[in-house]
Amino acid sequence: MNNNNNNSNDNPLLVQMTKDELIRDVEQVVRKVVNQIQIEQQALKNEKLTYTRDETAEILNVSLTTLHNWNKKEILKPCAKIGRNVYYSKNDIQARLNA
Structure with missing residues (x-):
């Protein structure tokens, strides 16, 4: 019996993108992470003791x-x-x- 299910583990998705597109996507992710860290640090500074x-x-x-x-x-x-x-x-x- 042939199993033709499309499991993401069995059939990796390949995406073609340029170097510039990859850099842009990575920069967006890094920006989001840095912003979240800054928000968390500001919340800690504002926390009263x-x-x-x-x-x-x-x-x-x-x-x-x-x-x-x-x-x-x-x-x-x-x-x-x-x-x-x-x-x-x-x-x-x-x-x-x-x-």
Whole structure:
């Protein structure tokens, strides 16, 4: 019995293209990859490691009074205080969300 199925493994597709066309196609692929890497790197740069009291309260869906009480009870303590500004670490906030 003769099996004449067109499996891509059995019959490779051959395409004729010029050197310039090949270079153009490779450049397009490389450009797409580089753009994706740049987007991912920009997202990492924009990712915050600390949050203000207001941001933290919003993320945790609690009031500023609750944050103050959690600080007193050592449930969630700020990681830094600069002047009158209090900051909470991203990891501590995430741990509280998971609790």
